[in-house]
Amino acid sequence: MPYAIDPPDELANAVQQIALTSSDADYIDQLVPVLRDVRRSDRANRLVQSLDALAARREAEIEKMCNSNHQEFVSSVNALLRVREGTVELTSDILNLNQSIQASTEKLAEQKKALVESRGVRQNIDEANRALESCLEVLRLANQVHDLLAKKKHYAALRALDELQNVHLREVARYKIADIIEKSVPATQKMIGDAVMADLNTWLYRIREASQYLGEVAFYHTDMRRTRLKERMDKDSNMTKFRLNSAIDLVADEADEFDILNNEETETQVDFSPLFECIHIHETLGQIDRFRHEYAATRKSQKDLVIPDSVRLLDEDEADLSSLLESIAGFAIVEKATMRKMHNFRAPADVDELWQSMCQRTITLITKALPAVNDDEKLLKIKSRIALFIQTMDSWGYNVASLNALLLKIFDKYAQLLKQRFSEDFQEIVSTDDYMPMPINSIDEYDKVVNVSWYTPEKSREELEFPCVLPFSQMYPLCCIDIRNFLNQIYLFSDEHFQRSAIIDDTLRDSLDELLSEKVCQSLVDRLSSQYPGQIVQILTNLGHFEIACSELQSLLYEARSNKSGGSAEIELHATEKFKEGKKMAEKRIFELVNSKIDDLIEIAEYDWTASTPLTVPSNYIQELTQYLSVNMDSVLLGLPTEIKELVYFDALSHAATMILALPLDLNVKSISAAAVKTLSNDVQHLSQFVESLGNPILDENLDELRQTVMLMGSENAEEEFFDVAQRNRKFGKVDNMNGAVLLEKVQQGAAVPVQSPTRTADRFANIGSRFGLNR
Incomplete structure (x- = not known):
């Protein structure tokens, strides 16, 4: 259904x-x-x-x-x-x-x-x-970031901020607080950067304040290295070839490690942690280039604060100069240490530029203050401090060429002051000398003089008897002392700290030449104008010893140069030739004084050329002449060297013979009597006996012309013998033809009878003159 x-x-x-x-x-x-x-x-x-x-x-x-x-x-x-x-x-x-x-x-x-x-x-x-x-x-x-900032833990704060930004903020990205905090991150990063920069500036300030002490410690370390090097040189002569900071010295000094930046003994500790942290933080922030430029600018401004506007070189113990050099050294050491500890942070060019800037500023300050220093000892101390500074900075790899040039300026100033001081000393010694042979009263005094002088005694030390006299005057050993002091003080500048031995040698040579030539030799030559033969003789003796001293100085300077630099160039002092010239001038001056005295004595000779009776005793002037020659040679000229003394005798006798021979040749003498000839002959005989007593045949030969001329004047057959060439050469070979003819005429004029007419006499002289080719 x-x-x-x-x-x-x-x-x-x-x-x-x-x-x-x-x-x-x-x-x-x-x-x-x-x-x-x-x-x-x-x-x-x-x-x-x-x-x-x-x-x-x-x-x-x-x-x-x-x-x-x-x-x-x-x-x-x-x-x-x-x-x-x-x-x-x-x-x-x-x-x-x-x-x-x-x-x-x-x-x-x-x-x-x-x-x-x-x-x-x-x-x-x-x-x-x-x-x-x-x-x-x-x-x-x-908040933790800010807490870490407050605790100065900058890197931890930066790490916390990075973790906050890259991890935790992503978890709350949908909330507004994330946006707020994200926007505050740059400000917080800037706060961290500012905080670490503030700490770095504090560190830089402390470093600048500690620079002087750091430099003082560095100088102390260099001085200790000098001492160790000297000890090694004393133990091993081969070490003398090597200087401080040489490779051999650095190797030999490795066992004695000394950390200038961190040392308990000197209580120095330079902690670079703030700088490391600052660099790391700025690298993390990506701002390392900006930080590098800021750091360089900061150090440059600090460099200007380290160097003052002026420096005093006349203060006690060179405190002002030491403070300046120590501050610069400490500053430069920190720069070099920074460059070594942090690669690619401080450019070598920037560090060198800072160093050169400080050097130039320092050189300018010292050069400006240098003219006020007029004490060579003060200059030596200044040089010593600068040399210590140079060696210290050289050990840290800095270029010290400009500072070495400064030492040259100081050396020039030092040499000028020494030359001025010793010039005044030499002038005072020369002006206050008594110019007498220096007496010595004891063996100790003798040893002192011989040790300081360049003198080789004729007698051995054991043969000396005191008191005795040395040939030179007191000025010679005093000048030798000053010369040695001058050498020593010049070489005080030349040590292992000053590598310019050739310049010192040249300066020393030139200065010695100038002092010896102008202040000693010239002063002695100026005194040759004295009228005292004894003073001239002493000046001549001193000049001879100074000549020897110059030769010794040349050898000494050559050895000193060879030992230092291995040079083989010979050193020649022009003063040696100056002293030789001075000796010749002194000898000439002695000849002038002796001859002048001889001229004075002979000028007082009073011959009666027409006398009828001869004098039986020598004339007064000839006696005074022989006495002067005897006394002068035995006393005044006693200090002369034998060869000089013989030259003086030779020249004096030659001059005396010439002047005595000029007496009868005087134009005012018209005739000479036989008695006058006899008187003249007696005087010449007296002079000859004096010369023979000297026992020097060469001196006796000076009188040959005078003796033969007087013999010719007194000869009975003078005319025949003189005009016979053979007899004249045999008996009167030293007689001048013209002088002989003139004197024979005057003698014949004096022997002529009153009836003799002037015409016949004139004719006779004309005949004589014509035979010898003479024109009256």
């Missing part, structure tokens, strides 16, 4: 399943799920309709079955009625159950809705809690 309801749906299927159940339990089990979903009335109605449709189908089936089998049908109808009745009851129960389930379902839905709502709130609360915790962690880290 046709269906009375709509086509089956899911409820119909459910009802079909319920109908097919084999037991009540299964029926209930199939019904419960359907009733659980029946919440609305339409679905309940549809369920009822489905059940009704099922019942109708079942009735149709039963009716069909009943048509074929009535009894069975009746039974089935009865059964069906019972089923229907049960179905109605069941339907009622289902409806009741449905209402009950619907009521409980609504309640459950409300509870579930409340539960869902509470779970949403709880989830929101949890999410809010987690977000709050994340934000609090971010805030904690942000």
Whole structure:
């Protein structure tokens, strides 16, 4: 039969399943799920309709079955009625159950809705809690950055900020606080940079303040190295070839390690941690180039603060100069240490530029203050401090060429002051000398004089008897002392700290030449104008010893140069030639004085050329002449060397003979009597006897012309003997032809009889003159 309801749906299927159940339990089990979903009335109605449709189908089936089998049908109808009745009851129960389930379902839905709502709130609360915790962690880290900054832990603060930015802020990126903190990161980074720069500036200030002490420690270390090098030189002569900071010295000094920057003994400790931290932080911030430029500018400005506007060189112990050099040394050492500890941070060109700038400024200050220094000892101390500074900085690899040039300027000043001082000393010694042979009263005094003088005694030390006299005057050993002092003081500048030995040698040579030539030799030569032969003789003796001293000095300077530089060029002092020339001038002056005295004595000769009776005793002038020559040679000229003394004798006798011979040749003498000739002959004989007593045949030869001329004047056959060439050469070979002819004429004029006419006399002289080719 046709269906009375709509086509089956899911409820119909459910009802079909319920109908097919084999037991009540299964029926209930199939019904419960359907009733659980029946919440609305339409679905309940549809369920009822489905059940009704099922019942109708079942009735149709039963009716069909009943048509074929009535009894069975009746039974089935009865059964069906019972089923229907049960179905109605069941339907009622289902409806009741449905209402009950619907009521409980609504309640459950409300509870579930409340539960869902509470779970949403709880989830929101949890999410809010987690977000709050994340934000609090971010805030904690942000505060931690500032706490670390307050504790001066700059790198830790930067690491915390980096962690905050790259990790924690990403976790809270959706919250506004992340944006706020993200925007504050650059400011915080700047705060870290400023804080670390502030600490670095404090460190730089402390370093600048400690630079002087650091330089003082460096100077102390260099001085100790000098001492060790000197000890090695004393033990091994081969070490004298090597200077401080040479490779050999550095190797030999390796055992004595000394860390200037960190040393417990000197209590120095330069901690570069602030700089390391600052560099690391700026590298992390990507600002290392900017920091490098800022650091360079800061050090440049600090360099200007290290060097003052002026320096005093006249203060006691060179405190001002030492402070300046120590400060520069400490500053430069920190720069070099920074460059060595942090590669590629400080450029070598920048460090060298700073160093050269400080050197030039220092050189300018010292050069400006140098003219005020007029004490050579003070200059020596200044040089010593600068040399120590040079050696210290050379050991750190700095270029010290400009400072070596400064030492040359100081040396020039030093040499000028020494030359001025010793020039004054020499002038005083020369002007206050007594120009007498130096008396010696004891062997100790003798040893002192010989040790300081370049003098080789004629007698051995054991043969001397005191008191005695030395040939030179007191000025000679005093000048020798000054010369030695001058040498020593010049060489005081030349030590292992000043590598310009050739310049010192040249300066020493030139200075000695000037002092000896101008201040000693010239002063002695100027005194040759004296009228005292004894003083001239002493000057000549002193000049001779100074000449010897110059030769010794040349050898001494040559040895000193060879020992220092290995040079082989000979050293020549021009003063040696000056002293030789001075000796010649002194000898000439002695000759002049002796001859002048001889001229004075001979000028007082009073010959009566027309006398009729000869004098039986020598004339007064000839006696005084021989006495002068004897006394002068034995006393005044005693100090002359033998060869000089013989030359003086020779020249004096030659001059005396010439002057005596000039007396009868005087134009005012017209005639000479035989008595006058005899008187002249007696005087010449007296002079000859004096010369013979000297025991020198050479001196006696000086009188040959005078003796032969006087013999010619007194000869009876003078005319025949003189005009006969053979006899003249044999007896009168030394007589001048003209002088002989003139004197023979005067003698004949004096011997002529009164009746003799002037005409005949003139004719006779003319004949004599014509025989010798003379014109009257």
